Amino acid sequence: MKIAIIGRGAVGKAIGGGWAAAGHQVVYGVRAPSAADETETAPAAADADVVVIATPWSAVPVVVAAAGGLAGKTVIDCTNPLALIDGRLQLAIGHTTSGGETLAALAPEASVVKTLNQLGAENLGGARRFPAPPVMFAAGDDATRKAVALRLVGDLGFEAIDAGPLVNSRLLESLAMLWIDQALARGAGRAFAYARIRRAT
Numbered sequence: 044m045k046i047a048i049i050g051r052g053a054v055g056k057a058i059g060g061g062w063a064a065a066g067h068q069v070v071y072g073v074r075a076p077s078a079a080d081e082t083e084t085a086p087a088a089a090d091a092d093v094v095v096i097a098t099p100w101s102a103v104p105v106v107v108a109a110a111g112g113l114a115g116k117t118v119i120d121c122t123n124p125l126a127l128i129d130g131r132l133q134l135a136i137g138h139t140t141s142g143g144e145t146l147a148a149l150a151p152e153a154s155v156v157k158t159l160n161q162l163g164a165e166n167l168g169g170a171r172r173f174p175a176p177p178v179m180f181a182a183g184d185d186a187t188r189k190a191v192a193l194r195l196v197g198d199l200g201f202e203a204i205d206a207g208p209l210v211n212s213r214l215l216e217s218l219a220m221l222w223i224d225q226a227l228a229r230g231a232g233r234a235f236a237y238a239r240i241r242r243a244t
């Protein structure tokens with residue numbers, strides 16, 4: 044599959060490397076292309092089956108505009124709308140909307156799937172290093188497009204789980220906040236993820 048990753052930072056590199064290793068064709072949309080697998084945002088998005096937003100949350104409106112609105116695209120949203128509020132890292136837009144929904148409003152003709160936002164970047168590219176597949180949830184409104192995103196998440200080594208409609212991005216962004224709080228404030232370190240286990244009966 045042709046995947047355009049907008050932003051070649053910690054997240055973009057981690058998932059891009061994983062998908063390239065899985066046989067996908069990965070191009071990075073960046074502001075100053077310098078490598079063979081980089082181009083500007085507009086051509087990267089235009090030529091891709093799936094466009095991944097892996098930039099800071101604050102850059103999302105600029106990225107959507109630079110990408111020409113993303114009409115008809117399956118868009119994977121990895122961003123977390125983080126802000127330091129009262130000295131604590133929190134969701135900048137509170138719990139009554141989400142980054143995923145905000146992106147969908149900015150790109151109304153795209154199909155947005157929120158996923159790959161719930162763990163630290165090194166785990167996004169290193170899911171196969173865990174003793175069992177970590178879970179990664181995906182929320183989106185279009186079942187067909189979400190299935191594509193779930194397959195791509197699975198290709199990174201995750202147990203990819205449908206988390207319902209895009210409004211559930213609110214849950215997934217809160218889950219990211221829990222991971223960040225555990226990693227940075229509770230001494231868990233960054234080399235952990237969540238797995239789903241079931242009772243036999």
Ligand SMILES: NC(=O)c1ccc[n+]([C@@H]2O[C@H](COP(=O)([O-])OP(=O)(O)OC[C@H]3O[C@@H](n4cnc5c(N)ncnc54)[C@H](OP(=O)(O)O)[C@@H]3O)[C@@H](O)[C@H]2O)c1
Pocket residue numbers: 049050051052053054055072073074075084096097098099100102105106121122123124125159160161162163164165
């Ligand atoms: N880091 C994590 O562990 C982690 C985990 C899950 C989700 N997230 C979320 O994922 C997103 C990316 O995080 P990150 O840690 O990868 O950030 P990062 O390392 O700071 O990288 C962000 C990238 O976005 C690029 N960028 C900024 N504005 C852009 C624009 N207008 N057009 C194209 N590229 C642009 C930057 O390019 P320049 O070099 O040109 O500035 C940079 O390469 C954030 O929303 C974050 O909350 C992060």
